Amino acid sequence: MTGVGWRCVEAAASLLEEREREAVLGDLAEAEESVWRGMADVVGLAIRRQAAPWRSWRPWAAGFALAWPGSLFLMGLSLSVSHGIRRWMDAAFSSGASSSAQDLPILLLHILLLTAGAWTAGVVLGAVSRRTLWVSIFLCCLPCTYCMAEFPSGVLQSLCLFLFLVPAFWGVRLGLRGVRLRRDFAVILAVGLTLAALPVWRSGASLFWSAAMIWPGWYLAASGRSRSEKHI
């Protein structure tokens, strides 16, 4: 297995897991296959491996019912929070403490909703689509890229769209580690997010967008651990 052709086969084999790469490249070397057949075998296996998780509902739900609509929803919330912070700071430094104190509870509620919503979505994304996380990330980036292209009004303002990414990545890390929330905590989270998302739905947003905020909480509640179960 020498030459440029086999280097390409070995590069393609990096798409496979380490043990499988070892076995497949060994089999090809032992059978003294041609470069073309070797490449077809490796690429064919890699495609089968990548396609396998898509037979389940999980990556579809994670990508198209959570990452894509959820990122749009959370971007809007990020923008609202960043504007709220700016308004509150303007009020605090110009009009005095009384008007800024009036806005503070709503601002804190929005921050709480943004953090809880993004974190919950992240946990579910990590738990539900481990092997297809890159597709979910891509689908999450699509609306982000569109918004950055559509509203190119300074780096700082663009970054305001992505406040949700910090709690979301934190959640994804937990989800990938297979962390299960306590059921009572998860139910409180789910009820809170549902109550927060309902006004958005009633204000004209379709159920599809609101559902992206609602179902992750209930998924965590359904898959949560009871008090007697040990933490995983």
Added chain:
Amino acid sequence: MLGEFEYLILTAAAGLGDKAYGAAIREEIEAATGRKCSLGALYTTLDRLEGKGLLETWMGEATAKRGGRSKRMVRVTGDGAKAAKGFYDSVMRISRGVAWVADKSGGAR
């Protein structure tokens, strides 16, 4: 019930015994069927059979012939042998009396 390819893999692995691994199983299947067997189909089916508990796999020794790379060794379990026998018996039962079985010369009448 097993699929045809699953049966071929189980039977080839059982026939090879301690020497059953990816490349050897593929060679057996290609020799028996006269058809090309892709490594993609072989390894994904090995995983499926292992998931069903019909065979076990583990990483074996590395040889110079393989460029110093390990083999994925395969062993058929008791359940695997039972499933393969069930498939074989079904094929034998349903084939009784059909033209290509009755005609030992191999041609259809």
